[in-house]
Amino acid sequence: MATSTTMAVSASATAALALGARDDAGPTSFSGRLRVWRWKYRQAWTAYLILAPIVLYLFVFTWIPILIMAALSVTEWNIVQWPPTFVGLENYVEIFTDPYYQKVIRTTVTFALVVLVLELVVGFGIAMLLNQQLRGRAMFRTIWYLPVVISGAVLAQTLAVFLYPAKFGALNSILDLFGQPPVIWTRSEFWMPFWVIMFSFWRGVGTVVIFFLAGLQSIDGTLYEAAQVDGANRWKLFRHITIPQLAPVTLFVFMTSLVRSLQIWEAPLVLTYGGPNQSTRTMVYSMYSDAFGNLAMGMAAAESILMLVTLMTLSGLNLRFLRVQQ
Amino acid sequence: MTGIGRRPLWLSIAMYAVLGVTSLIILYPLAFMVLATFTTVDQYLRTAFFPIPNSFSFQNYVTILSDCSQGCMLGAIVVTWIRCLWYIFWALLVAIMGGYAFGRLTFPFKNALFLFTLSGLMVPPLLTALPHYIMLARFPLVGGNSIWGIGGSGFINTLPALGMLGLVNVIALFLVKQNYEMLPGDYEEAARVDGAGTLRVIFQIYVPMLKPALTAVAILEFVQIWNDYFGPLIFVGGNRDITPVALTVQRLIYAYTQRQGDTVGDFPLIFAAATLMSIPTVLVYLALQRYFVEGLVGAGIKG
Numbered sequence: 001m002a003t004s005t006t007m008a009v010s011a012s013a014t015a016a017l018a019l020g021a022r023d024d025a026g027p028t029s030f031s032g033r034l035r036v037w038r039w040k041y042r043q044a045w046t047a048y049l050i051l052a053p054i055v056l057y058l059f060v061f062t063w064i065p066i067l068i069m070a071a072l073s074v075t076e077w078n079i080v081q082w083p084p085t086f087v088g089l090e091n092y093v094e095i096f097t098d099p100y101y102q103k104v105i106r107t108t109v110t111f112a113l114v115v116l117v118l119e120l121v122v123g124f125g126i127a128m129l130l131n132q133q134l135r136g137r138a139m140f141r142t143i144w145y146l147p148v149v150i151s152g153a154v155l156a157q158t159l160a161v162f163l164y165p166a167k168f169g170a171l172n173s174i175l176d177l178f179g180q181p182p183v184i185w186t187r188s189e190f191w192m193p194f195w196v197i198m199f200s201f202w203r204g205v206g207t208v209v210i211f212f213l214a215g216l217q218s219i220d221g222t223l224y225e226a227a228q229v230d231g232a233n234r235w236k237l238f239r240h241i242t243i244p245q246l247a248p249v250t251l252f253v254f255m256t257s258l259v260r261s262l263q264i265w266e267a268p269l270v271l272t273y274g275g276p277n278q279s280t281r282t283m284v285y286s287m288y289s290d291a292f293g294n295l296a297m298g299m300a301a302a303e304s305i306l307m308l309v310t311l312m313t314l315s316g317l318n319l320r321f322l323r324v325q326q
Numbered sequence: 327m328t329g330i331g332r333r334p335l336w337l338s339i340a341m342y343a344v345l346g347v348t349s350l351i352i353l354y355p356l357a358f359m360v361l362a363t364f365t366t367v368d369q370y371l372r373t374a375f376f377p378i379p380n381s382f383s384f385q386n387y388v389t390i391l392s393d394c395s396q397g398c399m400l401g402a403i404v405v406t407w408i409r410c411l412w413y414i415f416w417a418l419l420v421a422i423m424g425g426y427a428f429g430r431l432t433f434p435f436k437n438a439l440f441l442f443t444l445s446g447l448m449v450p451p452l453l454t455a456l457p458h459y460i461m462l463a464r465f466p467l468v469g470g471n472s473i474w475g476i477g478g479s480g481f482i483n484t485l486p487a488l489g490m491l492g493l494v495n496v497i498a499l500f501l502v503k504q505n506y507e508m509l510p511g512d513y514e515e516a517a518r519v520d521g522a523g524t525l526r527v528i529f530q531i532y533v534p535m536l537k538p539a540l541t542a543v544a545i546l547e548f549v550q551i552w553n554d555y556f557g558p559l560i561f562v563g564g565n566r567d568i569t570p571v572a573l574t575v576q577r578l579i580y581a582y583t584q585r586q587g588d589t590v591g592d593f594p595l596i597f598a599a600a601t602l603m604s605i606p607t608v609l610v611y612l613a614l615q616r617y618f619v620e621g622l623v624g625a626g627i628k629g
Contacts, residue, residue: 044433046524050423051439057494058446065457066449072457079460082476122348129345132333142615143349146356149611150604151572153555157579158359158600161593164583168593170358173374202352263452265556270576284452291456292560304453315448 066308072301079297091302100278101286108262108283111197115261118201120254123208130209131216141213145206152203152266159199159271186272189279196267196280204260208253215249216242255318259311283307359604362597363387370594377594386598395581397566399602402574409488409570410551417495417547418540421502425536426528428499429506430514446496455560462487462561483565488558498543505539506532541617549607575599 073091077084095101126144130137147155162170163185172182185191223241232240265284268274274281274289281289283303291300362370363386364379391399427433428440451458462481465471470478481487513531522530533540555572562568569577578599583591 040432043431047427047431047433047436050427051443054420054424054494054499055439055442058443058496061458061491061494062446062449062454065454065461068457068460069454126345126348129341132341134338134341134345140345140349142612143353145611145615146608147352149549149553149607150356151553151555151575151607153553153572154575154579154600154603155355157576157583158355158596160579160583161591161596162355162358164591168371168374170375177375202355205352259450263450265452269556270580287453287456291459297456300456304456308449308453311450311453312445312448319444 066305069301069304069308072297073305074302075298077297078295080295084298087298091298092306094299095302095306103278104281104283104286107193107279107281108264111193111200111264111282112258112261114197115200115204115264116254116258118197119205119208119257119261120250122201123205123253124212124250126205126209127212127216130213141209144209147203148206153270155203156199156267157270159195159267163195163271187276189277192272192276193279196264196272199267200261200264203266204257207260208257211249211253211256212246215246219245251321252318255314255321259314262307262311359597360601362594363601365594367592367594386594387602390578390595390598390602393578395578397569397574397577399571399574399578399599401567402569402571405488405568406552406571410548412489413493413495413551414544414547416493417498417543420494421498421540421543422528422533422536424499425502425506426524426532429503430511430532443496443499446494447500451492452556455556458491459560462490481561483562483568485562485568487561488568488570491557491561495543495547498546501543502536502539505536509535538617541614545610545614545617548610552603552607571603575603 072084074086074088075084076087076091095105130141130144134140164170164172165184165186166172166182169182169185171185175182183191185195219242223245224237227237227241263284264282265288268280268282268285269288272280274285284307287300287303287307290296290303358376361379362377364382364384365377366383366385369380370377393399424443428436428443459482463479464475465480466473466475468478468486469480469482469484471480472478481490509532514527517527517531553572554570555576558570558573562570563573579596582593582596
């Protein structure tokens with residue numbers, strides 16, 4: 001039912017018709033016009049009554065917080081002392097000039113890009129395979145989606161067991177099988193970022209697979225048949241039908257995956273605490289530790305606002321592109 | 327699906343091989359997790375790369391359920407179930423009502439209101455945690471606060487802090503609205519002519535037709551709230567009696583991995599906690615994934 005897209009008939013228009021309106025000229029009799037007017041009036045009234053609490057709720061719990069944060073971001077505040085000290089744009093300047101925050105930004109962007117590329121490439125490949133006629137497709141699809149429905153924080157915490165430094169750790173015991181000495185993962189500035197990235201990829205790739213798969217399955221089969229009649233081969237079908245037909249989905253997946261991977265926080269928060277040597281300190285984790293660890297509310301607010309502006313720009317672009325595509 | 331003639335055999339084999347191997351890698355940590363729960367520490371340490379239990383003993387589950395050192399698992403499960411139902415109720419209500427308004431009615435400023443609602447989607451809850459904390463902590467006249475919101479700790483570490491934020495699920499609203507737009511209007515007209523009110527039209531005519539989408543919304547909300555970690559950590563992290571299950575399990579795991587000194591951590595116990603908390607979402611997903619893929623993806627992308 002959800003997938004039958006063709007019947008997008010506007011209910012209001014048909015309802016108005018049924019109640020006496022003709023679509024262009026409108027009813028000529030006085031009573032007919034009155035009925036249409038009353039129906040329109042009632043619709044608006046109903047809609048406002050329904051939407052008022054929703055809009056109010058979003059205003060109070062989404063937009064007021066953003067205003068609070070914007071106000072806090074130009075202050076220095078330790079949450080206890082009142083009032084906060086006004087410092088102008090100092091917090092923002094610090095984010096862009098201080099080596100610590102520059103490293104945080106670099107880490108965040110690097111993680112996001114690597115995870116994004118991995119998710120798109122692997123996700124697309126797997127979706128292509130799952131779109132073939134293979135036995136056990138449903139099972140494979142389920143396997144790929146499983147990590148998405150399990151708590152990321154809990155899984156990140158169990159990663160501690162896999163990375164256990166002694167040879168009891170699962171990964172080190174695999175190395176041990178091949179006669180390699182154990183690696184102290186948690187102290188390595190190469191391996192911890194690597195595992196944080198792998199973990200985020202593992203958690204997120206299922207979503208990408210599902211969306212690509214849905215995109216592939218919604219391509220009109222007659223397109224392929226027509227092209228086959230014209231003698232197109234497998235590669236040509238892929239190049240000239242699959243790729244262009246998949247463009248809107250790809251854009252959607254690209255943007256949502258980017259927005260998601262810019263906010264990596266699970267593994268840093270419960271496993272690495274941003275270490276070793278701050279090599280896994282992402283923006284969201286830095287914000288968390290500034291706010292609730294260092295009680296630097298102003299800095300945390302400035303970081304949040306910067307993230308928010310970035311993410312909203314990306315989502316805004318996404319919506320815009322999607323609309324253009326349509 | 328492109329079905330040009332028949333697929334050569336080597337291609338079939340290659341596809342199964344790639345899919346099989348990659349799927350095993352993806353599944354490895356989860357299979358590991360589940361198998362390890364049936365082992366004892368000794369068995370586990372002998373085969374740490376892939377624990378194979380000698381016998382299926384549920385002792386670890388019993389232990390973890392009765393362990394209250396970091397907040398009781400059973401209590402946490404009850405709190406989380408109540409919280410899930412509470413959030414599912416609101417997500418469904420908002421989606422059903424709001425979806426009707428945006429999907430079926432015409433009224434002035436519809437587009438502006440819709441864009442305003444949609445903008446909530448662009449603000450991830452992670453980033454508003456700080457002002458939410460301040461708002462909850464400074465809520466007037468509760469938790470020892472004066473009318474100006476000073477003096478006490480407001481809603482922090484109390485049950486209401488677990489149920490006040492994020493009640494409006496914009497994604498759910500959007501999804502259901504898309505589905506409303508696909509439905510025919512005849513039934514509503516007929517019912518209206520018979521004198522049915524708006525509520526009756528919504529709940530007796532549309533809700534039954536929206537079942538796949540509403541199921542998708544309920545799954546989405548359940549998975550999200552069941553696994554919710556960041557919010558509870560910040561808003562009720564100090565109160566062990568009401569910590570939801572994700573936070574409790576994470577703390578248990580932390581406690582058992584840190585217990586070094588004379589011995590290594592009790593790893594099987596950790597995995598029992600993680601498995602126990604994963605079972606409900608996995609089961610719900612397995613049982614309802616048809617609806618999930620249909621309702622969520624269908625409307626989400628093509629819309």
